[in-house]
Amino acid sequence: MDLPLVELKNVSKAFGSQVVLHDLSLSFERGKTTVVLGPSGTGKSVMLKHVMGLLCPDAGEVWFDGRRIDTLSERELVPVRSRIGFLFQMGALFDSMSAADNVAFPMLEHGGYTPAQRADKAELLLAQVGLPGVGAKMPGELSGGQKKRVALARAVALDPDLVLYDEPTTGLDPIRADVINELINALRDHRQITGIAVTHDMQSARRIADRMVLLAAGRIVADDEPAAFLASADDDVQHFIQGRAGDDDLEAIRHGFELGDARARREGALAPPAGDPHGADR
Numbered sequence: 536m537d538l539p540l541v542e543l544k545n546v547s548k549a550f551g552s553q554v555v556l557h558d559l560s561l562s563f564e565r566g567k568t569t570v571v572l573g574p575s576g577t578g579k580s581v582m583l584k585h586v587m588g589l590l591c592p593d594a595g596e597v598w599f600d601g602r603r604i605d606t607l608s609e610r611e612l613v614p615v616r617s618r619i620g621f622l623f624q625m626g627a628l629f630d631s632m633s634a635a636d637n638v639a640f641p642m643l644e645h646g647g648y649t650p651a652q653r654a655d656k657a658e659l660l661l662a663q664v665g666l667p668g669v670g671a672k673m674p675g676e677l678s679g680g681q682k683k684r685v686a687l688a689r690a691v692a693l694d695p696d697l698v699l700y701d702e703p704t705t706g707l708d709p710i711r712a713d714v715i716n717e718l719i720n721a722l723r724d725h726r727q728i729t730g731i732a733v734t735h736d737m738q739s740a741r742r743i744a745d746r747m748v749l750l751a752a753g754r755i756v757a758d759d760e761p762a763a764f765l766a767s768a769d770d771d772v773q774h775f776i777q778g779r780a781g782d783d784d785l786e787a788i789r790h791g792f793e794l795g796d797a798r799a800r801r802e803g804a805l806a807p808p809a810g811d812p813h814g815a816d817r
């Protein structure tokens with residue numbers, strides 16, 4: 536089997552006393568899209584930041600294409616990062632630049648392209664994301680879905696081996712979301728891009744995943760190819776897939792409401808008689 540493109544080996548990370556990743560080991564196969572699912576605050580973005588070299592593990596190792604990267608300096612990380620594209624949750628285009636300049640920006644920063652090459656490639660990439668001719672538009676003139684597509688074109692401008700998708704479909708209606716899913720699949724199928732996508736959107740996960748991983752509280756709960764993952768008998772997996780709250784959450788909510796009810800009863804018992812809103816001892 537091919538060496539995985541990215542490997543996290545026994546990675547642990549804490550912020551102060553809060554342990555976010557617990558001895559996490561995960562490898563990401565080349566040319567596949569792995570979808571990492573999990574409740575909010577479970578460490579998915581922290582995991583992505585380790586892959587980008589933006590965070591260093593407290594323990595464990597991060598490997599990219601056969602090279603350990605968590606020990607590299609910022610300078611040594613530059614060529615590694617140029618092989619990784621990012622699609623951030625909000626798209627995050629530069630508002631003061633046209634769509635084409637946004638797409639060309641990584642080429643400008645990286646260097647080695649003439650202005651004509653940058654413009655040409657930006658035009659091609661915009662056409663590939665289904666937005667031919669929008670290069671001159673400013674982000675403010677684009678819809679949310681179009682902005683995401685421009686951001687995706689920018690994410691692949693340097694022909695990365697890996698693209699990290701952080702909530703790629705958040706904030707989009709189902710049709711626009713599906714365009715993004717299709718584009719993610721096209722990048723994998725036509726450009727052999729390895730994808731790691733973090734999402735809460737099960738519909739998107741089903742469309743793009745070659746593999747699904749469920750993280751909860753910084754640990755892997757399930758890791759399988761989609762059909763087996765979706766058929767898993769594990770309660771946590773089914774709760775997540777079906778969007779049902781788990782027993783612990785339900786118990787906590789029940790408890791919270793019971794407290795509220797008890798307080799209301801207590802306060803009700805002390806409440807002033809009807810008709811005298813200011814109380815008897817005014």
Ligand SMILES: Nc1ncnc2c1ncn2[C@@H]1O[C@H](COP(=O)(O)OP(=O)(O)OP(=O)(O)O)[C@@H](O)[C@H]1O
Nearest residue numbers: 550553555573574575576577578579580581582733
């Ligand atoms: N730089 C940081 N300093 C302190 N705490 C942090 C930092 N980054 C993340 N955390 C904490 O780590 C935990 C996991 O955060 P993370 O953003 O990875 O969650 P997530 O699974 O991506 O959630 P969501 O799905 O809501 O985006 C959170 O409790 C967060 O507050």
